[in-house]
Structures are given as structure tokens and as C-alpha cells.
Amino acid sequence: MIEHYLREYEVAAADGGATAPGWFRSLQADAIELFRASGFPGPKDEEWRFTPIAPLVRATFRPAGSATPVGLTDLEPFLFGRLDWPRLVLVDGRFSPELSQLPSIAGLAIANLASVVKSGDGDLASDLAEASGRTVTPFASLNAALGMDGTVLRLASDSVMEEPVHLVHVTTPGSDGTVTHPRLLVVIGERARAQVIESYVGLGSEGCYWTNVVCDVRLSRGAWVEHTRIQRESESAYHTGVTEIRQEADSHYRSFSFAIGGAIARHDLRSRLGGSGAEALLYGLYFGRGDQLVDNHTTIFHDQPDCRSWEVYKGILTDRAHGVFNGKIIVQPIAQKTDAKQTNRALLLSDTAKIDTKPQLEIFADDVKCTHGATxxxxxxxxxxxxxxxxxxxxxxxELLTYAFAAEVLNEISAEPVRTVLDRLIHGRLASDRLEAHDAR
Amino acid sequence: MAPLLEIIDLRASVGDKPILKGVDLVVNRGEVHAIMGPNGSGKSTLVQAISGHPAYTITGGSIRFDGVDIGEIPPEERAQAGIFLAFQYPVEIPGVTNAYFLRAAYNEMRKARGLEEMDPIDFIDLLEEKLKLVEWGPEIMRRAVNAGFSGGEKKRNEILQMAVLEPKLALLDETDSGLDIDALRIVAKGVNALKRPDNAYVVVTHYQRLLDHIIPDIVHVLADGQLIKTGGKELAFELEARGYEWLTGTPERV
Incomplete structure (x- = not known):
């Protein structure tokens, strides 16, 4: 049903779009043309072969409307650490100044995308243009064409953030049939250090809505980033997300991708090691129950020599849940002395749960150490x-063994408050699975 | 009073393959029994079957513990009743700390006896005393259960668990295998310290070495799934000197 979204674009362009600057409107126009050309991916598309997204494609989601009022108390269970830690909150796709906490921190510039577009941040136009130049999925094109808000975070060279900054995306109850397209841009200067938490939360447990996010993370030379992504949408919701990481020399990026929600949840993570001495550590932990479909696609581009990547993804699937893992590692001819290790493991707790798992190593250099293992x-x-x-x-x-399986990855999160909350979330999930299994007996 | 353990004509198999072919064994409180025998004779199977290992099917006979037939009850209930198996190959459980595991097990035992769970602080006190027994400091409790432990450390961890859970019947399955002399001493010391008039040990071993440290009252020889000889501790010395061939009539498979 691409016509539906093409129409949405026309309406938006004729309507509010008129207030946006020309460069932004032209990016949107380019993106919708890409989407018009590609349409939604189908079962014949190699990247989507194991991911039946027909229910998402068939539905016609409208733009999220005015938000149900949300107070800090509604949000608190989903926050980490102290309430005065920096956070930027989007409710139903729109920036909420009331719920956000944006203290002034030396070297940090953080604001919602819509306001930055309006005020005209000098680099934003080129940063977004560059990003849309290599759009990876039709969903990312749709995000670029229809997205209205998001976060722009810049940390100046040599700045160190002591506390994590939390980018919270909340969908309120009563948002059935709506879609949001959050757009995130995180740019970390040379030798700067940051912890970024990115959360997707469905406040109603049953809401059938769609979140379609694109997140760009750039690490300049010697930068250090720990990026935690927590997807806890409603279990009837759809979630599609692309995270695109670009690393310069000697930068260190550590990601933890946690997925527990969504009827269909797909995350594409693409990490480009673009300077020698760069290092990427990618950890993933996902849960599926009922008829959930959880898909993780990761690609690591070893573009330069002497880079290291380390990847561990684990899934816990029960009932009729379906997991998909695809891990590509592409080592360019110039990328000698690459050290890459990929592990993915899935626990199938029922006879009807299933996983499609596919490591894909494409190695064009000869002096490298690349391994992968799947269980x-x-x-x-x-x-x-x-x-x-x-x-x-x-x-x-x-339950203890299942928890232990998850804990091995969970323990890689260095922020203790985050680990504690996720730990509790996992215990709760395992306990509720047990109760349901008991009821069913 | 009924014997602590009474096994009558026990038969067990793995799949279609019979391993135990009619074993009779009576263990009374306060006794230490050694079960010796050539490789593949069924020694490990016997103690694993007593503790309820799911790989074995009981095809005949009975196991009574404290006067109750336990043949059909699950392993956790056997453990709660007071049976403990020190594994030949203790399992590694990355992701669960020794502290968490031990307290969980200890509290399940208490719950089964209708007692309140012990809170973490009191449990630390209890542990401190038990750790001394195996000559360990508290840091071992923060490590994941057996993960990356040396062979000796794993066996010491089994003895630590035994010390905490205080079973009525402890089954030691080749606890001496893979131990250096120092670890062997620590393990034996732990076992001897835990010996009481109201508990009992069944020690499975291939060699007499362990029995220098843990002195058995009764020694049995198991061969091809049956107990073929029973004697006092001197039988162990005889086996050490003469091997098993004079009893089994066949050269031992190595």
C-alpha cells in the first residue's frame, strides 16, 4: 500500500511542510521518490526473505495525532538512574519539552530535530543529506520523507559526558493505527566520550502502532561511545529501525541492542570501521513469545586495516515466536590485520519457536582473523x-538457566542502573512466561 | 529404623542398553561405603540413578531412601529428602554466580522442610564457615558456577555445596579423578569433617588412592552391572595390588 504513504507525503508537503526550509523539503522529496521506486520489500527480497512483513505492509498507518497527556510518573518506570540525568523525550513522535531534561553540559548540544531544522544548524543539512545519500532500506526512505521530529546530539571534541543521555520514544495508549518516524543524529567529536541510551516504549500494553526509526551515529577519531538501544514496544506494535554507525580511526563503539516488544520488530545495524585502529563491540539480546517476529540484521564493514569487531547476539524464543539473525562481515582488500569475531546463539524453549540464522562473511583481504559461530x-x-x-x-x-543465558550478554552493559532495570525486566518476562505456561496446563 | 538406603535388584539402562543388572545394596547411617570396579562397570550409573539422572531408565528393582521408595520421584525431591551427588564432571553455568546458586539451592531445601528462606546476610555468615572447610576465601562466590574452574576447583566446589546442603546421603562420583594431591587432601578433609553418625557416604572410585584419605567401612566391587564382591577396607588394598582381573575373570579395558 505505498500509495497511502505517497498521499500522506503530498498532504504533509502541501500543509505543514511549507514552513520547513527548502533544503529539508528537497531531502524529503528525494526520499519519497526513492520509496516510490522501491516500494516495500517483498518475500523475494534477499534481505527480507525470512521476515514476513505482510501485516505491516497491508495496514495503512496514519501520522500520529495529538498525544494523550503523559506525565513524568507514567514515564518513570522506563527511566534509568537519577531523574536529573539528561534526556530528550518524544511522545507520539513529537518533542515534549515538559518531560525532557536538558541540562547544560560543557561541549554538549542536544535538541529536537524539528527545532534544529527550523533554527538552521549549519551542519545539519549536509549531515542529513549525506545520510540519505546511502539510504539502506525502503523504511529508511519513508522515514526521511515523512519524519517530523527526532534528536540531534553533538558532543564537542575532548568532551566527556559523565552520565548517559537518554533518548526516549513513547507511544501513548490510543495510538492504534498511527506511525511515527523518529530521526536521530549523534555526532561525537574527537576523543570525546558519551553514553547514549535509546528507548522505545509502548505505554499501552496492547497498542497496534508502528515506529519506524533511523539513527545515525558518527564517531570522530579517538571517540568513545556506549550505545544502548532498548526496544520495548507493545507486543502488538510494529518496529522497524536502522542504526548506521560510522567510525573514524582509533574510535571505540560499544552497542547493546535489547528487543523484547513488537509483533514484528526489525533492526538493521550497520557499522562502518572507516579508520585504522577502530573497534566495534556489538551485543544483542532479544526475546520472542506468542507470535512475535524478531529480526536482527547486522553488517560490519571492515574498510580499513587493523580494526577489530566483536559481536555476540543471543535470542530466547518460546511459543510460536520466530527469530531472524543475519550477520554480515565485509572485509575490504585493504583491511589487513582485521580481527572479527561473530557469535550468535538462540534458545528455543518450545517446539514451535523457530530461528533463521545466517552468518555471512565476505573477506577480500588475506591477512585477517575472522570467525563465526552459531548455536x-x-x-x-x-x-x-x-x-x-x-x-x-x-x-x-x-528459568535460572534461561536467565543465565541472557545474563552473559546483559553483563556487558557497563551502566549499572541500566543493567539493573533490564535484569528486572528479564526476570519479569521469564516469570510471566512461566505463569502463562502454568495456566495453559 | 529402616536403613538409610536400601537398593533391591536394581536394573537400569540407557536407551536399550542395560547397565545395571540387579544391584543389591544396603547403606546404614554412619557408614562409608566404597564402590570400586573397572571402567564401564556401571559405578557412575548406580549413583546417578540413585539421584535421579534423567538419562537412565529404571527397568526393575527398587531404591528406598529413609524407608520411602524414591524410584519415581524427580531429582529435586530426592535432593530435598537428603541425597547429594558430587558430580564426576561438575557442570559449568556461566551467568549464575556461585553465591546465587548456593543460596537458591539452600533455600529450596529449607522451603521443602517448611522453613523460612534465609536472607542474604545470614547466608553469608553460614557460608563463611563452610568456605573454611575447603580453604577458600569469599571471592569464589562472585564467580559463575564452575565456569573456567580448574578440575580441582570444580571438585572443591562440589564439596562446598555438600557442606552447605548437609545431605543425609552423599554420593561421591569419582571425586578423586583429575585431582592433584593438594586438592585431594582438601576434598578428603571436607568429607571427613562432615561425617556424622546420622549421615552416610557412598564413594565411587577406580583407584584406592582416595580411600587412603576417606576410610571406608565397606568396599564393594561392581563389574558388568552387578556387585560381585563385598568386604572390609582391606579389599581395597587387595584390588590395588592385584587389579580387578582375579575377580572379573577378564582383563580390564583401559
């Missing part, structure tokens, strides 16, 4: 017996 299976019966032989009931043993 799919159930809990180890011997470990289960070990625990039960110590008096631990079988269901608790199963």
Missing part, C-alpha cells in the same frame, strides 16, 4: 539435572 538449541539437560540435583525445582532450574 541453536534448548536448555542443556545435564545443566538442568545439575541444578535439580541440588534441590532446585525443575521449572526454577529452567
Amino acid at each position: 541453536v538449541g534448548n536448555l542443556d539437560p545435564l545443566a538442568r539435572f545439575y541444578l535439580t540435583s541440588r534441590g532446585i525445582p525443575d521449572r526454577v532450574a529452567g
